[in-house]
Amino acid sequence: MKKLTILLIAAIAFLANVTNIFSQNLPEWVREYGLSSPYSGRLYVTGFGLAEKGGNDAGDLAAAKNNALEDLIRKIRVQVSSSITIETAENKAGSTTSVAMKSRSISSMKLSNVQYEIAKDSKFYYALAFVAKNTLKAAYAGKGKDAVTYILQEKARAENDEALGNAKAAIDRYVKLLPYFAEVMDNRSLFNVMIDGAPGNEFFDTAGTGEVRSADALFHLESTVRSRLDALGKGSVANLDTALDKILAMLLTQQVKGSSLQIPPFLYQNSDFTSAFGRYVAGRLENLAGSKLAGGKAKVAIRGTYWEKGDAIELMVAAKSADTGENLGTGFAQFPAHAVPSQFDIKPMNAEEALRTQYALADGAIVDGGLRVDVWTNRGRDEDVLVFSEGESLEFFFKVNQPAFLQVTYDLATGQKVLLE
Numbered sequence: 001m002k003k004l005t006i007l008l009i010a011a012i013a014f015l016a017n018v019t020n021i022f023s024q025n026l027p028e029w030v031r032e033y034g035l036s037s038p039y040s041g042r043l044y045v046t047g048f049g050l051a052e053k054g055g056n057d058a059g060d061l062a063a064a065k066n067n068a069l070e071d072l073i074r075k076i077r078v079q080v081s082s083s084i085t086i087e088t089a090e091n092k093a094g095s096t097t098s099v100a101m102k103s104r105s106i107s108s109m110k111l112s113n114v115q116y117e118i119a120k121d122s123k124f125y126y127a128l129a130f131v132a133k134n135t136l137k138a139a140y141a142g143k144g145k146d147a148v149t150y151i152l153q154e155k156a157r158a159e160n161d162e163a164l165g166n167a168k169a170a171i172d173r174y175v176k177l178l179p180y181f182a183e184v185m186d187n188r189s190l191f192n193v194m195i196d197g198a199p200g201n202e203f204f205d206t207a208g209t210g211e212v213r214s215a216d217a218l219f220h221l222e223s224t225v226r227s228r229l230d231a232l233g234k235g236s237v238a239n240l241d242t243a244l245d246k247i248l249a250m251l252l253t254q255q256v257k258g259s260s261l262q263i264p265p266f267l268y269q270n271s272d273f274t275s276a277f278g279r280y281v282a283g284r285l286e287n288l289a290g291s292k293l294a295g296g297k298a299k300v301a302i303r304g305t306y307w308e309k310g311d312a313i314e315l316m317v318a319a320k321s322a323d324t325g326e327n328l329g330t331g332f333a334q335f336p337a338h339a340v341p342s343q344f345d346i347k348p349m350n351a352e353e354a355l356r357t358q359y360a361l362a363d364g365a366i367v368d369g370g371l372r373v374d375v376w377t378n379r380g381r382d383e384d385v386l387v388f389s390e391g392e393s394l395e396f397f398f399k400v401n402q403p404a405f406l407q408v409t410y411d412l413a414t415g416q417k418v419l420l421e
Contacts, residue, residue, distance in 0.1 A: 030119050030126045034071070038117075039130045042196050047072025047129040053120075061125045065116055068129035070374075073111065079193040112139070133194040140194075144187035144207035147180045148218075152210045155225065167232050174229050175253040178330045181222045182318065188215065226332065239339040244285050247317055247331035248292050251302075254329030256319045257293050258300030261286065266304040266315070273348040280344050281306060281315065299323055308346065313337050373400050 029037040034048020049067025051060050113135050117128040158173035187207070192199035204214050212218050237243045265274035266281045281304065293300065299322035307314040312334045319328040340346060378395040398406055410418040 026119050026121060026126070027117070029117065029128050034068075034128055037128055037130070039128075043134075044130045044132055045072055045076060045136070045194075047075065049127045049129070050124050052124055053122075061118065061127075064118075064125035064127040065129065068116065068127035069111070069114060072114070072129045072131070076190065076193060080189045111136070137191050137194045140187040140191040141203060141206040144184050144191070144203065145209060147183040147187070148207060148209055148212050151177050151180050151184070151221065152212065155221070158228070162228075162232070171229060171232050172253055174225050174232075175250050177225065178222075178250070179254065179318075179327045181218065182327055182330060184218060185215075237333055237335045239335055240281065240284060241288065243315055243333035243335040244281075244288050246333040247285075247315060248289055250331035251293065251317075251319055251329045254319075256300060256329040257296040258298045259294075259296060260299050261289055261293060262299065262301040262322055263289070264301075264303060266306050268346075268348050269305065269307050271348070275345050275348040277340060277344040277346045278306060278348075280341070285317075298328075300328065306346075308337070309334065311337050313340060313346070373398060373404070373406065 029048070034046060037044075037046050039046055047068045048071050049064050049069070051063035051067060053060050111131060114129050114131045117130070119126040154173050154177040158170045158177075161167075161170035161173060184207070188203045191203045191207075195202060201214055204212070204217075208214070208217075212221060233246070237246060263282045263286045266278040267274055268278060285302070285304070289302070300319055301322040302317050302319045304315060304317040307316070313336075314332065314334045316330070316332045318330050320326060321328060337346075376397050378393070378397075396408070400406070408420045410420055
């Protein structure tokens with residue numbers, strides 16, 4: 001049985017030592033915990049942080065600024081996650097696979113041009129991080145355009161290799177450009193949450209070039225590349241293992257290798273839920289990948305989804321650096337649905353109810369009231385490193401930015417909720 005240790009770190013002690021900020025001559029953004037600021041939400045993204053003074057002024061100030069930056073990034077991630085969940089729920093045109101895969105690749109963000117307001121009292125440093133939305137939009141559009149340009153250039157070179165009869169070179173080029181589709185969609189998602197109102201096609205109006213002037217055009221191009229790979233590839237995919245071998249060959253072509261591999265259970269379609277089959281796929285991939293992807297110094301996290309496509313099951317994976325979140329490679333394969341071992345359920349337990357809850361929460365059911373609960377584990381907080389083995393201890397740590405009571409509930413796959421004390 002897995003050992004689950006819940007540690008509520010310093011919530012009461014932390015709050016007991018908080019200065020009564022309302023009695024201090026501090027700016028409004030401090031008194032309102034960053035909920036109110038001099039920077040309009042229509043034009044800026046902001047984040048609030050504080051750090052207790054410990055005798056090292058430079059270090060304490062840096063800690064407050066870092067906490068403010070983390071809060072700013074958290075707000076962007078929440079908006080991106082919500083917008084993608086809604087997009088996948090509403091999208092019925094067959095592009096949900098690409099949309100969902102891109103949602104899982106935004107796990108680390110590096111922001112530049114962030115500025116800070118600073119305040120302090122006798123016990124704490126306070127920081128308000130802020131950055132103009134137009135600045136972020138320009139950066140995301142620029143990165144997106146670079147990725148689109150690369151895709152079109154490499155596709156043209158791959159087509160030339162095909163025309164010359166060099167199938168291997170063409171396959172290598174097609175496979176190596178696959179991660180750039182996710183790169184474009186990552187930046188589109190980040191760009192769109194900076195827009196006040198419906199985003200429309202504004203991202204591709206700036207980042208688009210050549211034949212790629214819309215999301216649909218990008219999806220069509222990705223589908224074309226995948227079709228060419230299927231046509232050029234040798235050998236049929238008859239079962240799960242041959243499908244996983246095909247995926248591993250794609251990852252090797254993209255030079256994905258690591259000192260250690262983290263492969264959590266595959267998720268069902270565009271949900272955050274897995275199943276007995278999803279766990280089985282991850283286990284088989286881990287067994288097959290152990291020797292093939294060994295090498296290098298990086299820790300690699302490989303996350304996957306599986307999709308019911310009529311009489312077939314489609315697998316998609318994205319490999320990322322577990323340390324930096326950098327996209328390393330992607331792979332895909334289909335195999336006949338009848339080849340799924342009969343003892344494994346494809347659909348997660350309570351899938352329909354869980355999906356309804358997921359979409360409801362994404363559609364504005366949670367309102368930010370200024371309370372921030374920071375949660376991390378004994379392996380940090382980045383989702384790409386949160387993969388634990390059977391029997392390994394999992395520890396949770398919590399910190400709040402204002403007085404609060406915390407209650408932790410464990411939501412089991414059966415639908416049962418267990419209060420953790």
